[in-house]
Amino acid sequence: MTKRQKRMAAIAALLLGLGLAAALGFTAFRKNMMYFYTPSDLLANAAPLGAKLRLGGLVERGSLRHGEGLRVDFTLADCEHRVPVHYEGILPDLFREGQGIVATGSLQPGGVFVADEVLAKHDENYMPPQVAQSLKGKNGQHSCAPFKPVTPGGAAS
Amino acid sequence: MWTWFHRLASPPTFYRLADRLVPWLGLLAAGLLGYGIFGGLLLAPADYQQGDAFRIIYVHVPAAALSLSVYVLMAAAGAVAVIWRIKLAECVLVAAAPIGASFTALALVTGMLWGKPMWGAYWVWDARLTSELILLFLYAGVIGLNQAIEEPRAAARACGLLALIGVINVPIVHYSVEWWNSLHQGSTILKLGRPNMSADMARPLYAALLGTYCFFGVALLRRVQNELLLRERGTAWVKEQLRSAHV
Numbered sequence: 582m583t584k585r586q587k588r589m590a591a592i593a594a595l596l597l598g599l600g601l602a603a604a605l606g607f608t609a610f611r612k613n614m615m616y617f618y619t620p621s622d623l624l625a626n627a628a629p630l631g632a633k634l635r636l637g638g639l640v641e642r643g644s645l646r647h648g649e650g651l652r653v654d655f656t657l658a659d660c661e662h663r664v665p666v667h668y669e670g671i672l673p674d675l676f677r678e679g680q681g682i683v684a685t686g687s688l689q690p691g692g693v694f695v696a697d698e699v700l701a702k703h704d705e706n707y708m709p710p711q712v713a714q715s716l717k718g719k720n721g722q723h724s725c726a727p728f729k730p731v732t733p734g735g736a737a738s
Numbered sequence: 739m740w741t742w743f744h745r746l747a748s749p750p751t752f753y754r755l756a757d758r759l760v761p762w763l764g765l766l767a768a769g770l771l772g773y774g775i776f777g778g779l780l781l782a783p784a785d786y787q788q789g790d791a792f793r794i795i796y797v798h799v800p801a802a803a804l805s806l807s808v809y810v811l812m813a814a815a816g817a818v819a820v821i822w823r824i825k826l827a828e829c830v831l832v833a834a835a836p837i838g839a840s841f842t843a844l845a846l847v848t849g850m851l852w853g854k855p856m857w858g859a860y861w862v863w864d865a866r867l868t869s870e871l872i873l874l875f876l877y878a879g880v881i882g883l884n885q886a887i888e889e890p891r892a893a894a895r896a897c898g899l900l901a902l903i904g905v906i907n908v909p910i911v912h913y914s915v916e917w918w919n920s921l922h923q924g925s926t927i928l929k930l931g932r933p934n935m936s937a938d939m940a941r942p943l944y945a946a947l948l949g950t951y952c953f954f955g956v957a958l959l960r961r962v963q964n965e966l967l968l969r970e971r972g973t974a975w976v977k978e979q980l981r982s983a984h985v
Contacts, residue, residue, distance in 0.1 A: 588821045614918040616864040673858030700858045705923040707935040709783035
């Protein structure tokens with residue numbers, strides 16, 4: 582092997598090793614890389630009461646109720662399950678029924694998720710209002726697809 | 739074919755080729771970016787949910803795309819510099835890093851400015867944002883390493899190795915929104931099948947994207963030329979070049 586071929590082999594081995602290490606590492610820590618859990622995860626694993634976590638899903642249509650002051654109650658749903666959420670604070674502009682959001686908080690006794698922060702999760706679809714109108718009910722509505730359960734048991738149960 | 743390749747990699751040939759390419763690329767960049775920004779800010783309709791705030795994508799998406807593309811180019815130049823020890827590749831590697839870092843910073847800043855009104859937070863530690871921030875640090879590492887080593891050729895080879903190690907982060911940034919759930923939305927334009935954007939909005943975006951690539955071409959060629967002049971100072975072709983430019 583010439584010197585040049587040796588260097589080529591060394592770089593190939595370096596990239597291969599790095600790729601393998603990254604793949605193994607990320608497989609092992611897959612759950613820790615997730616930004617949020619879904620209602621399915623919450624119900625399937627019965628997350629410890631009071632443990633702080635982020636919950637992502639769609640604000641279910643017809644579930645939003647405004648309480649006193651800045652208090653709101655709504656239901657957060659993925660494709661399978663739903664969890665009631667209580668929040669008091671300022672909502673992002675994009676917050677509305679049918680919109681994807683990520684709420685930070687904890688599950689309280691009684692099964693209500695009490696959030697202390699709500700962020701909007703926008704999806705990747707952009708269109709003018711007329712197009713959105715004509716698509717209503719089909720693609721104009723946000724999909725629950727981005728809210729996949731993190732844990733394998735999440736969807737099955 | 740190899741002789742052609744070696745001719746191209748010779749500093750004087752490349753220098754003159756770059757001189758001829760730059761005006762055309764610059765013209766293309768100005769035209770495409772002009773249409774992209776004008777079309778994006780004025781002609782494209784407002785989004786049904788975000789209103790006018792969505793228009794930041796005409797800067798954000800090209801900057802983010804370039805931040806990854808420039809890194810791949812830099813790593814490829816790094817591999818060539820380490821394996822074949824070609825001077826031109828060393829110059830490309832060193833010249834590309836600050837441009838890529840600028841695009842990465844621009845993507846991060848525009849994303850944050852959009853994130854506050856739309857998401858409700860400037861910054862979250864989800865997989866996409868975190869890996870893009872790491873990309874910025876990798877660029878900074880290459881720039882810093884190059885400055886830290888006195889001998890320019892040894893510095894470039896060390897940078898090449900660092901760039902190659904960091905290239906593992908590029909697919910992570912790109913696929914982060916598919917492999918893990920994140921607050922950042924998925925890809926809009928680099929997705930096959932059903933388009934996620936109406937044509938009126940997408941046309942200026944594609945123009946801005948292409949225009950930014952052309953602009954990068956101009957910036958890179960000019961920086962490589964400077965790097966070549968600096969590294970080859972004292973050689974006959976540089977003296978000749980400077981004499982003909984009346985400096």
